[in-house]
Amino acid sequence: MSKLKLIIQREFIAKVRNKSFIMMTFLSPILMIGMGFLVVFLMKKNDEKIKDIVYVDNSGMFSKEDFKDTKTIHYEDYTALGAEETKKKVEDGNYYGALIIPKQDSLELLAKSIEFYSKDSPGMSLMEALENKIEQKIRNSKLTNFGMDLDKIEASKINTDIKMFNFSGEESSKLINGLKIGLGSIAGYLLMMFVIIYGNSVMRSVIEEKTSRIIEVIVSSVKPFQLMMGKIIGNASAGLLQFFIWGILLLIITTIASAVFGVDIVEMQAARVPSEQVEAAKQAIEPDKMQVLIQEILRLPILKMFILFIFYFLGGFMLYSSLFAAVGAAVDNETDTQQFMLPIMMPLMLGIYVGFATVMNDPHGSIAVLFSYIPFTSPIVMLMRVPFGVAWYELAISMAILLATFIFMVWLAAKIYRVGILMYGKKPTYKDLYKWLKYKG
């Protein structure tokens, strides 16, 4: 058996047998999904509580029709009691708040002089709902004052819905864009997390060999480069294994959970969006649109995305973990690593930020394209762009640059690694690392 294979095998087994690996692999999807359900559950619970709001309408503009109870708010008319008495009553009693509408000469003044009193500071959504209600009423009054017919205005309202097609004649829905952003973000974020977690694990493994002093025994049998590559590949395999297990677990748990608790996935995702938008979305999805959406999902390049995820994961991981390995070799213990970690973490963070900032607005904009070529950010940014469809030549350029950089960085890191693993004592500086690069053999 070749030595590299032996090393990969050892590193893989050492990693996979580790208790924290097992915990992370099997517990985190359960935790994640558990959290998801908890959030949905809590949101439902939260909405169930009805707020009692009393109002005093001194202007006489509003009617009972305007203050109809909703699912979460119950209105009561206290106009007869007067503003001061009502405020006192709310302060002492079990009411959520009091809306005071004074009498004013003009609508403009009225719009600015309405007050809301409450014991707790009210949520944004509640205030928005109240403001919308009043705004609409005042606007309608003004329109009537201008001599316009409200019914006609109502009748003139029209809902435009531009249907989107691509040139192969398939209709696409707008919702799918959100889905694409979601998928891309998850892939990019996941990749960053994997690179950090497994890169750190490579680094710790190098430090462990140094502190336990087995390193000299090992490098008298194998080349340092083989050891470093074995470590990187072994850890990458463990990472892929974890990724696959997560995928499978996620599928199983979601299926079981939705069957048992009756929370379906669409609703779970909808729960994160403010309720009004959900209403809008629900209206938007008419039966035939739903079909378009499903077709669209089926047409998403799932396989391509999956393969590209694996490629960019491996490419990005090897690029970064060779740096992690070099850092591990340069120091004697984990506390000394910090000064070298910043330059490694920066481009990763940059990738995520640039990805979120640019890809969402315009997946094919020049910044997004640029950063999907730069090898230190390309794994993250390109993965975010992939769901929107990326031209094959762009992919080819990005992958080629990543591959070339990865080979160069591994070569560079191996030089530092080779010298560093046998150096003890003094904490090295960047200048030392540069010197090591020039050592022969």
Next chain:
Amino acid sequence: MKNLLEINNVVKKYGDFTALNDVSLNIPKGSVFGLLGPNGAGKTSLIRIVNQITMPDSGSIILDGEALAPHHTAQIGYLPEERGLYKSMKVGEQALYLAQLKGLSKAEAKKRLKYWFDKFDISAWWNKKIEELSKGMAQKVQFIVTVMHNPKLLIFDEPFSGFDPINAQLIAKEILQLRDEGATIIFSTHRMESVEEMCDEIALINKSNKILDGKLDDIKRQFKTHTFQVGLNTDNPTEVKNKLKENFEVYPSNFKLLNDSLTMNVKLTEGNTANNLLSFLTSRGEVQHFVELIPSANDIFIQAINKNI
């Protein structure tokens, strides 16, 4: 082929620092070769070059007639001074892994490990983790993984550190037995008494240069000062001493004899032989003690280094 290992004009520099300056050594097949020198002299650099952990800047190394190449790692066993094993890995798995890295097949490695584990009576440790073993126990495992692939060349850097005297003796016996079975051994240590006991040849390295090498006996002959330790039973010690000083150099000596005798160290001067000294002594009294002083490895080490400074 007389020499197993030939090191020719090896130079190794780290930046501006020269770790080895034109060092050449010949290590005969089947010998125990002592590689000696003060801390920081360059021994470890040389050993790492032989192990191909680092490459020399210039010079060549010939192992058993072939230029040193990557496949030779299987023929070399190396016990570094700073040693260790994977702490959380089981003894057996670890030994198997290291054996396979040295090119043994898994089955062969198992067979050899069983032999050694039985020999050292440590089979019960197979499934223990290294962190559960004492330092001495871990050292035994380390010794086994160094020798189990039957290498032609064994390099031991301070092999006895961490062993109690009983286990140190056991290891010394094993090392000599390996030599008798045909292995060549490079032995680096600061414990000069074990150099006396074990080494056939030595080389002394100081400040990146080789300053001395050869058979231990030859070097001792070279370093002896023709001084004799003398014990004489005589009625008139002062007179004998003064008479001696006319022809020899006399130094005080600090050994003890059972009866009340004159004791001293006498160094032969030019033109005198041991027999001249002996016949003079016998004419003056009863010779109780007459031994040539042979320098110990320790004396040689200190003398050579001091001269070199």
